[in-house]
Amino acid sequence: MVKIPSRLVVFFLSLLFFLILITFFTYNQNHIALPYDSALSSVTYDLETPDPTVEPLTTLPLKPPLSSIIANNANHIKKRNNIGLAKARAAIRRAIQTRNFTSSKKEIFVPRGCIYRNAYAFHQSHIEMLKRFKVWTYKEGEPPLVHDGPMASIYGIDGHFMTEVENRSSPFWAGHPEEAHVFMLPISVVNIVKYLYHPLTTFSRGQFKRVTTDYTNIIARKYPYFNRSRGADHFLASCHDWAPDISRGTNGKVLFKNLIKVICNANTSKGFNPAKDVSIPEMSLLGFELTSSGQDPNHRSILAFFAGGVHGSIGKILLKHWKDKDEEVKVYEYLPKDLDYHDLMRSSKFCLCPSGYEVASPRLVEAINTGCVPVIVSDHYQLPFSDVLDWSKFSLHIPSERIPEIKTILKNVTHARYLKLQKRVMQVQRHFMLNHPAKPFDVFHMILHSIWLRRLNIKLPSIDIQ
Numbered sequence: 280m281v282k283i284p285s286r287l288v289v290f291f292l293s294l295l296f297f298l299i300l301i302t303f304f305t306y307n308q309n310h311i312a313l314p315y316d317s318a319l320s321s322v323t324y325d326l327e328t329p330d331p332t333v334e335p336l337t338t339l340p341l342k343p344p345l346s347s348i349i350a351n352n353a354n355h356i357k358k359r360n361n362i363g364l365a366k367a368r369a370a371i372r373r374a375i376q377t378r379n380f381t382s383s384k385k386e387i388f389v390p391r392g393c394i395y396r397n398a399y400a401f402h403q404s405h406i407e408m409l410k411r412f413k414v415w416t417y418k419e420g421e422p423p424l425v426h427d428g429p430m431a432s433i434y435g436i437d438g439h440f441m442t443e444v445e446n447r448s449s450p451f452w453a454g455h456p457e458e459a460h461v462f463m464l465p466i467s468v469v470n471i472v473k474y475l476y477h478p479l480t481t482f483s484r485g486q487f488k489r490v491t492t493d494y495t496n497i498i499a500r501k502y503p504y505f506n507r508s509r510g511a512d513h514f515l516a517s518c519h520d521w522a523p524d525i526s527r528g529t530n531g532k533v534l535f536k537n538l539i540k541v542i543c544n545a546n547t548s549k550g551f552n553p554a555k556d557v558s559i560p561e562m563s564l565l566g567f568e569l570t571s572s573g574q575d576p577n578h579r580s581i582l583a584f585f586a587g588g589v590h591g592s593i594g595k596i597l598l599k600h601w602k603d604k605d606e607e608v609k610v611y612e613y614l615p616k617d618l619d620y621h622d623l624m625r626s627s628k629f630c631l632c633p634s635g636y637e638v639a640s641p642r643l644v645e646a647i648n649t650g651c652v653p654v655i656v657s658d659h660y661q662l663p664f665s666d667v668l669d670w671s672k673f674s675l676h677i678p679s680e681r682i683p684e685i686k687t688i689l690k691n692v693t694h695a696r697y698l699k700l701q702k703r704v705m706q707v708q709r710h711f712m713l714n715h716p717a718k719p720f721d722v723f724h725m726i727l728h729s730i731w732l733r734r735l736n737i738k739l740p741s742i743d744i745q
């Protein structure tokens with residue numbers, strides 16, 4: 280038997296203990312499982328270890344574009360950025376523990392109540408975002424395929440979002456890419472489809488993929504940012520139903536595996552990853568003012584309302600079962616000329632929001648704005664902002680297989696419960712409002728906050744750029 284001196288044992292044990300302690304603290308610095316989001320808590324992207332399933336951009340060797348002066352400053356700013364994020368995480372953690380917030384400014388709105396998964400965490404996270412979050416938009420390219428987007432259409436959120444992010448006066452504007460926490464690919468999916476697929480003779484995604492791949496190659500060759508995170512701190516925002524198809528570049532290369540997809544068509548069975556991607560609401564911006572109005576909940580005469588053509592399979596089942604069938608569940612395919620769509624929503628207790636060709640429906644925001652409790656008829660739909668909003672508190676969800684039971688389900692909701700749901704719908708309205716310029720807690724801030732939350736959880740490599 281070899282006798283190990285006990286002093287040595289004590290020494291190694293202390294060393295081990297010390298190492299564990301250090302690991303624990305560094306880990307906590309960089310990784311945080313936001314307790315108010317079970318979806319995010321399990322995922323942390325550690326990009327220091329290269330992902331073997333992601334192919335690097337190989338088209339051309341990358342030339343470091345920055346002068347050495349900028350590069351030296353860059354490391355400094357990057358360090359400051361990481362410290363900023365660590366501080367934000369600590370402040371959020373503190374807010375959760377103390378059930379209060381810390382702010383250097385006067386708070387104009389304090390989110391409270393059960394519509395939030397954790398109101399304290401959300402509030403502090405929003406404060407930290409306003410204080411620190413910086414977004415860089417690549418300047419390359421000309422409109423309309425990039426730096427543009429519709430303002431008044433079913434995809435109108437694209438144009439409004441682009442305008443806000445590209446506004447130099449925005450508090451989120453990064454003056455220099457090294458200052459940025461995230462990078463926007465300013466690609467307009469809607470305009471690519473509009474201009475390159477005109478006339479629309481094919482649904483082949485070839486052209487769309489070519490433009491997005493070419494653009495990404497340009498910015499990845501010119502700057503180190505896409506390459507260094509393999510796209511994980513880059514995002515593309517679009518409500519168009521083709522946007523989810525950006526997962527692959529041309530040649531089938533997995534260029535966009537890590538990209539944060541900020542999209543309406545948040546179909547979890549079609550590649551939408553709730554931990555990485557962001558679900559945004561579809562908004563019909565066709566002239567209908569996004570005003571919050573509607574009848575008093577006690578004076579709403581219609582139990583449930585829907586009007587719309589057949590777009591996709593869920594609408595088809597809905598119309599088959601309920602079109603012109605019931606006095607209380609009013610389902611129309613074509614609304615009679617003497618009836619007004621939004622007036623009917625304002626007079627209904629529940630508004631049916633079935634998925635169309637894509638999972639999202641503009642009816643969701645219309646229902647919320649008219650004080651009508653949304654009844655989401657969908658499968659595999661990741662609802663917008665569900666990191667922070669608890670949809671079960673202000674909406675109902677009915678899977679497509681239960682469409683025949685709609686009336687039974689709605690009749691089963693007691694008046695007291697309906698009143699609660701409706702009150703909370705009114706509370707949640709501010710998060711679906713579109714303002715120009717954007718205001719804290721409105722839909723623009725909610726979208727950005729979803730991106731911010733994902734960035735908070737991503738640990739980027741600390742490689743030096745030189």
Ligand SMILES: *[C@@H]1O[C@H](CO)[C@@H](O)[C@H](O)[C@H]1NC(C)=O
Nearest residue numbers: 377378379380381382383386
């Ligand atoms: C919460 O914090 C604010 C300022 O940060 C303070 O004015 C307020 O008294 C605190 N509320 C509670 C309940 O501690």
Ligand SMILES: *[C@@H]1O[C@H](CO)[C@@H](O)[C@H](O)[C@H]1NC(C)=O
Nearest residue numbers: 442443446447448449716717
């Ligand atoms: C940019 O933001 C400023 C301040 O928020 C606002 O006054 C201005 O109208 C915005 N410009 C555009 C083009 O949206």
Ligand SMILES: *[C@@H]1O[C@H](CO)[C@@H](O)[C@H](O)[C@H]1NC(C)=O
Nearest residue numbers: 335336341343502503506507
């Ligand atoms: C970009 O990626 C390629 C391939 O992985 C690598 O060789 C190169 O060093 C990277 N460039 C920068 C600037 O990070």
Ligand SMILES: *[C@@H]1O[C@H](CO)[C@@H](O)[C@H](O)[C@H]1NC(C)=O
Nearest residue numbers: 546548549634635636637638
């Ligand atoms: C969601 O994705 C699944 C799988 O691709 C598909 O079958 C379904 O139709 C999609 N839902 C909608 C509403 O597009």
Ligand SMILES: *[C@@H]1O[C@H](CO)[C@@H](O)[C@H](O)[C@H]1NC(C)=O
Nearest residue numbers: 684687688689691692693696
């Ligand atoms: C009716 O509501 C009760 C409680 O609110 C619930 O337990 C029950 O499953 C509901 N029944 C139907 C058919 O939805």
